[in-house]
Amino acid sequence: MFRKFLSTADFYQVDALLIAGDVTAKTIAPIVQDRTGRFRTKFSGKTWEGLTETELKPIEQAIADSGQYPARLTQDEYDAIRSEPGRIDALFTKMMIQQIHRWVEMAEKHLAPRGIPLFWIGGNDDKPEALAQVQSTSHVRYIDEAVVPFDEDHEILGFGWTNPSPWNTPRELPEDQLGPRLNQVLKQVRDPEHAIYMMHAPPFGTGLDIAPKLDSSFDPPRPVTQGGQEVLIPVGVHSFREAIKETQPLLTLHGHIHETRNSAKIGRSLLIDPGSEYSAGSLRGAIINLEPKRVLSHQFTTG
Numbered sequence: 494m495f496r497k498f499l500s501t502a503d504f505y506q507v508d509a510l511l512i513a514g515d516v517t518a519k520t521i522a523p524i525v526q527d528r529t530g531r532f533r534t535k536f537s538g539k540t541w542e543g544l545t546e547t548e549l550k551p552i553e554q555a556i557a558d559s560g561q562y563p564a565r566l567t568q569d570e571y572d573a574i575r576s577e578p579g580r581i582d583a584l585f586t587k588m589m590i591q592q593i594h595r596w597v598e599m600a601e602k603h604l605a606p607r608g609i610p611l612f613w614i615g616g617n618d619d620k621p622e623a624l625a626q627v628q629s630t631s632h633v634r635y636i637d638e639a640v641v642p643f644d645e646d647h648e649i650l651g652f653g654w655t656n657p658s659p660w661n662t663p664r665e666l667p668e669d670q671l672g673p674r675l676n677q678v679l680k681q682v683r684d685p686e687h688a689i690y691m692m693h694a695p696p697f698g699t700g701l702d703i704a705p706k707l708d709s710s711f712d713p714p715r716p717v718t719q720g721g722q723e724v725l726i727p728v729g730v731h732s733f734r735e736a737i738k739e740t741q742p743l744l745t746l747h748g749h750i751h752e753t754r755n756s757a758k759i760g761r762s763l764l765i766d767p768g769s770e771y772s773a774g775s776l777r778g779a780i781i782n783l784e785p786k787r788v789l790s791h792q793f794t795t796g
């Protein structure tokens with residue numbers, strides 16, 4: 494999916510690429526090597542056993558493509574990790590950091606000859622410990638909780654923290670802490686009229702934040718249904734809505750809610766969220782045609 498995303502630079506002939514967070518995997522898929530050297534793993538509801546290196550390769554790739562980290566472990570390593578939950582977490586963080594470094598390197602290599610910058614932030618699913626290791630390169634710029642120049646006419650603000658979700662993810666804050674944290678970053682914006690805010694979560698009640706209502710008493714949480722249909726509710730951030738209403742940036746970009754693919758207006762500000770279908774192998778995005786003082790047009794893409 495990330496390779497596909499990078500190739501959009503040529504396909505759509507864009508001047509800049511942006512990612513609004515949640516880039517890392519959600520889970521680890523262990524691949525255990527037994528004492529005879531054969532591998533076993535679980536993927537796509539199936540258990541694979543007695544695999545040779547050659548047989549394992551395509552399955553390992555399919556696991557990675559599905560958005561999980563395939564982790565090769567010996568039986569002893571697997572037993573040790575399972576006996577101590579802290580070790581699973583440490584391995585997960587390590588794999589996240591490796592993936593981020595690999596992707597930043599891949600993006601820099603691809604975009605440097607084209608002179609195209611990529612601006613990105615983490616989301617609520619990306620661990621702070623992993624994001625703390627991120628370093629910007631000349632073309633891949635990490636802008637979480639920062640305001641930087643975007644082009645000659647615009648500046649861009651990045652903010653990846655979200656309000657609490659039923660999934661209890663690593664970068665969530667209660668609303669009363671989220672607003673003040675965002676305000677610290679907003680202070681750095683010189684001229685909202687020429688600013689883009691890239692905030693992982695959408696603002697509340699804008700039509701960009703409609704998601705299934707979940708019952709957190711189950712693990713994992715389950716959608717609440719009524720008359721055989723999923724109940725949909727707004728789940729966006731109130732303080733983001735207030736900040737956009739008050740400061741009126743040119744454009745705001747969001748992710749987070751996979752189900753929503755929508756645009757909206759708050760005053761003069763245009764809000765865009767392309768939604769996500771990555772688990773189905775489909776890349777959702779939006780092409781935005783920006784002029785100094787207005788957004789000329791925008792178009793949602795799927796590919």
Ligand SMILES: [Fe+2]
Pocket residue numbers: 515616617618693748749750
């Ligand atoms: Fe998210």
